[in-house]
Amino acid sequence: MNHPISGFSKLSKEEKINWIAKEYFSAPIDAVALLKNYWNSDEKLQQLHDEFIENTITNFYIPLGVAPNFLINDHFRTIPMAIEESSVVAAAAKAAKFWSSRGGFKTIVSNTEKIGQVHFIYYGDPSKLEHFFAQTKARFFTDTQSITKNMQKRGGGILSITLKNKTHLLANYFQLHATFETKDSMGANFINSCLEQFAKTLQSEAQQYAGFTQEEKNISVIMSILSNYVPNCIVRAEVSCPVEDLEEKGIPNPLEFAQRFVQAVQIAEIEPYRAVTHNKGIMNGIDAVVLATGNDFRAIEAAIHAYAARSGTYSSLSHAKIENGIFSFWLEVPLALGTVGGLTSLHPLVKLSLEMLENPSAKELMQVVAVAGLAQNFAALRSLTTTGIQEGHMKMHLNNILNQCNTTNAERVAIQNYFNTNAVTHSAVIDYIATLRN
Ligand code: MEV
Numbered sequence: 021m022n023h024p025i026s027g028f029s030k031l032s033k034e035e036k037i038n039w040i041a042k043e044y045f046s047a048p049i050d051a052v053a054l055l056k057n058y059w060n061s062d063e064k065l066q067q068l069h070d071e072f073i074e075n076t077i078t079n080f081y082i083p084l085g086v087a088p089n090f091l092i093n094d095h096f097r098t099i100p101m102a103i104e105e106s107s108v109v110a111a112a113a114k115a116a117k118f119w120s121s122r123g124g125f126k127t128i129v130s131n132t133e134k135i136g137q138v139h140f141i142y143y144g145d146p147s148k149l150e151h152f153f154a155q156t157k158a159r160f161f162t163d164t165q166s167i168t169k170n171m172q173k174r175g176g177g178i179l180s181i182t183l184k185n186k187t188h189l190l191a192n193y194f195q196l197h198a199t200f201e202t203k204d205s206m207g208a209n210f211i212n213s214c215l216e217q218f219a220k221t222l223q224s225e226a227q228q229y230a231g232f233t234q235e236e237k238n239i240s241v242i243m244s245i246l247s248n249y250v251p252n253c254i255v256r257a258e259v260s261c262p263v264e265d266l267e268e269k270g271i272p273n274p275l276e277f278a279q280r281f282v283q284a285v286q287i288a289e290i291e292p293y294r295a296v297t298h299n300k301g302i303m304n305g306i307d308a309v310v311l312a313t314g315n316d317f318r319a320i321e322a323a324i325h326a327y328a329a330r331s332g333t334y335s336s337l338s339h340a341k342i343e344n345g346i347f348s349f350w351l352e353v354p355l356a357l358g359t360v361g362g363l364t365s366l367h368p369l370v371k372l373s374l375e376m377l378e379n380p381s382a383k384e385l386m387q388v389v390a391v392a393g394l395a396q397n398f399a400a401l402r403s404l405t406t407t408g409i410q411e412g413h414m415k416m417h418l419n420n421i422l423n424q425c426n427t428t429n430a431e432r433v434a435i436q437n438y439f440n441t442n443a444v445t446h447s448a449v450i451d452y453i454a455t456l457r458n
Contacts, residue, residue, distance in 0.1 A: 029074055037077050068366065084312060084369060086376070087112035091124025092391050099392055100373035101308035106416035108304045111399035112392060118268070122261040125394065127387035133179065133252040134356055136211040138196040138219045138244045144236035146185050149194065152232065153183040156225045160196070163221045167213045176201040178214060196222065199252075204382040206315065206358030208246055215244035248319045249326045250354045257390035258350035259398065266347060270406060278347045280405040281340060285349070288336035295336050298397070299328055302337055302351065305396030309389045313377070314363030314370030323354045338397050351394045355386045414444035421449045431456055 022043055028036065037055050041048035055078040060066040070076040087109055088098040099116075101109050119125060142149055160181050161168075168177045179199040186193045196218050200211050219241040226232060226239045266274035288298035303321060310317045328337050338351040359382050363370050374380065377388060403409045418439060422432055431453065438452055 033070065033077060036075060040077065065368070068368075072363075072366075082311075084373070085109035087116055087392070087395075089113065089120045090116040090388075090391060090395070091120040092387060093127060094124065096120075097378075097388060098376055099309055099388060100312040100376050101305070101392070102312040102373075103304065103308035105304060106420060107413045108308060108396065110416055111403075111412070112305055112308075112395050115395035115399040115402075119259050119395070119398075122259070122265055125257055125259055125391045127255060127257045127390060129383045129386055130254045130256065131252045132201060132383065132386075134200045134202055134207050134211060134246065134250055135252075136198050136200060136215045136244075136246040138198075138215055138222060139242045140194055140196075140219070140222065141192045141240040141242060142194050142236065143192055143238075144233065146187065146194075148231055148236060149185075150183060152226065152229050156221070156229075157181060159221050159225060160198075160218050164214045164217045167210065167217060171202065171210055174203045176203040176207075181218070202358075202382075204359045205361040206319075206356055206382075208316075208319075209361070211246040212244065215246070219244045248322045248356070250323050250356045251327055251330065253354050253356050253386075254352060255355055255386040255390040256350060256352045257387065257394045258348060259394065260346055260348035263342060263345055263347050271402075277402075277406065278342050281347075281349070281401055282342055284401050284405050285336060285338060285340040289339070290335070292334040295328065295334050298400075299325070299337050301400040302353075302393040302397045304400075305392035305394075306353070306355075306389055309392045310357070312370070312373040313357070313359070313385060313389075314367050314373075315357050315385075316362075320355060320357075323356065327354045338394065349394070349398060351390060351397065353390055353393060355389055357382050357385050357389065359385050411443070415439070418444050418449065421446060425450070425453050427453065 025039065028039070031039065037052055038048075041051040041055075045051040058078040058081070060069070060079065066079075069079055082102050082104050084100060084102045086098050086100055090097045090099050099112065101112065103109065161178060164178065171177050177200070179201055181196055181198045184195040184197045186195060196215075198211075198215065198218065200207060200214070202210055223239050223241060227237050229237065263274050263278045266277055271277045285298075288295045303324065306320065306324070307317045310320050324337065325334075328334055337353055338349065340347070340349040342348075358364060359374060359380055364374060365371065377385065380388065400409065403412050418435070422435060427435065434456055435449065435452060439449070442448065
């Protein structure tokens, strides 16, 4: 029977580990040793990581890989990717190489607007609220000047504030809906600080507004928070080439390949079950770069999937066509990213990843991330419509099986040689290891 604990966060790291080990592990000494094995010997570095969150007990590794040869707008880049799935970096690198000799990736950022809302309840005449808002609007800007001053110097700030009547959806529910430009920062703190000030201004100005009855003056702010849905913060990435240029080893008939590829995308456009998996493949690339560059992948995931469902039906984020003998494949995604602030100046590997990307602006990072998503989608669809996904996937997964079976270096060489020409399946590998060991 396990026990609850009070004051856990006040314990030292050592005490926390000891409590967990005693409470949950049959071999507490081994559990403590394993946790400590992942501590960094550089105490300052460890302290930095300890302080990112509460109750840190150790570090949790994910590999940081790189995919070179990405030609993006005529500029070669090596893309850092933090991800645990075996085949993702290999697939990205393969797609990068493929497109580097076919014109590369072309990208464009169409907008970078962010959104925040003050959600409030107002019991009264909506036309009076509109009148009040029109009179008070300037105050929202002046009352936030101390917050917006620095952002304005960088070319950003509050773009607009509008009053929205949502009472047809929920009784007495209104919003202040504001848009922001946050330049190279993701902007969450900036936006939330502005919104909380809007809420204060809204309530205090309402109290003083002579046109309101006492009930109307008592505006009840429910919450003030940015929206992670950013349909006006959009980047597009595209590849295209004459159909015949798609030919290479594995694509003997480029027209047939292009047609099957376009059909695979069309299926994801109209079939939500397929669209989710199709988009998951895109997110393999997107999340890996988002994580490596210290951005909030949960926010990115939430925004992108909402965008994929904006028509009312969940659909593919990417599209493809063959027109006048040209094969084109493109993707459009919302990406609210930052290259300053947050983890970007704290986590040493995030700083390194950003430096590898030549310290991009947020707009440049949006382009790199979208390209990683498109490349991943291309690689997945190429495999799915030709050899099937398992061939490449299992090749990469082979290492995981070898690790599970604690193979020696000599066994690994023999196994790699054998599976260069034989299909990798879990049972085939297990059987072959047994044969070697006998
Ligand atoms: C696996 O992580 C991703 C894929 O399933 C994507 C897809 O099916 O397009 C291969």
